[in-house]
Amino acid sequence: MNCNCFSRDGKSCIEIVPIFSNLTYDEMMEVARITRERVYEKGQMIYMAGDKGEKLYVIHSGKVKITRITDSGKEQVIRVLGPGEFMGELSLFSSLPLTDNGEALTKTRVCVIDGQKLKDLMKRFPAIALKVIEELSKRLEKSESLIENISLYGVEKRIAQALINMAEGKNEIVLKMSKRDLASYLGMSQETLSRKLTAFQDMGIIKLIGHRRIIILDIEALKEIE
Numbered sequence: 001m002n003c004n005c006f007s008r009d010g011k012s013c014i015e016i017v018p019i020f021s022n023l024t025y026d027e028m029m030e031v032a033r034i035t036r037e038r039v040y041e042k043g044q045m046i047y048m049a050g051d052k053g054e055k056l057y058v059i060h061s062g063k064v065k066i067t068r069i070t071d072s073g074k075e076q077v078i079r080v081l082g083p084g085e086f087m088g089e090l091s092l093f094s095s096l097p098l099t100d101n102g103e104a105l106t107k108t109r110v111c112v113i114d115g116q117k118l119k120d121l122m123k124r125f126p127a128i129a130l131k132v133i134e135e136l137s138k139r140l141e142k143s144e145s146l147i148e149n150i151s152l153y154g155v156e157k158r159i160a161q162a163l164i165n166m167a168e169g170k171n172e173i174v175l176k177m178s179k180r181d182l183a184s185y186l187g188m189s190q191e192t193l194s195r196k197l198t199a200f201q202d203m204g205i206i207k208l209i210g211h212r213r214i215i216i217l218d219i220e221a222l223k224e225i226e
Helices: 025-033 115-124 126-152 155-167 180-186 191-200 219-224
Strands: 033-042 046-049 055-061 064-069 074-083 100-102 108-114 172-174 208-210 211-217
Touching: 025 115, 033 046, 033 115, 046 055, 055 115, 064 126, 074 126, 074 180, 108 115, 115 211, 126 155, 126 180, 155 172, 155 180, 155 191, 155 211, 155 219, 180 191
Parallel strands: none
Antiparallel strands: 033 108, 046 100, 055 108, 064 074, 064 100, 172 211, 208 211
16 A cells, blocks of 8 residues: 555654655655555565565654574674664665674664666656665674674673763663664674673663663763773
8 A cells, every 4th residue: 555654753664764855745645656565564674685686665653673593593783773764775775685694673664665666766856866875884893893893892882882882971771672683783692692692780870770771870880981
């Protein structure tokens, strides 16, 4: 079906995604006409590695985990995406099958945009293509930074740096993903992550509340961890 997915504030998924932010209302409606709505339940796969892409998936509500399966069969978390973010964009520029998996972490409403028709719109509205490239550049930078951290730093430093980044200047973190997924993202086991977080708490650096909340008590101490 066509996309009629609107949030409580009345905005469609086309309006909340940054890559379309420079379009006029009429231009957004052109995108909406090549878009259909899909709803996925928690744990349902939106797409899998090997699938033929040619679609851009825009998250309207909910959360999606992007993963890859390593040669040893382990799941590697690449990123967790939320409302206004998109996935499957590489298939717009390559005919190769998708290389990662998209799994709904909660009930998730997605707007699926036809890739070929979107590429036709990009020719008419180059700002869309530039926004996609800008977002890809940001993701590449984050990926390179993560690879560097895993290569150069021990688990304590990686965890400390991740907490600082997730806090975004605040003293409270609400994890967007499970600790199992966070551990995978940081390149360690869940047991190691839990043990180090408990050690940070015993040192008075953080306070753990439930499964998802972390209060930062001493940001300077986190920055000094090597």
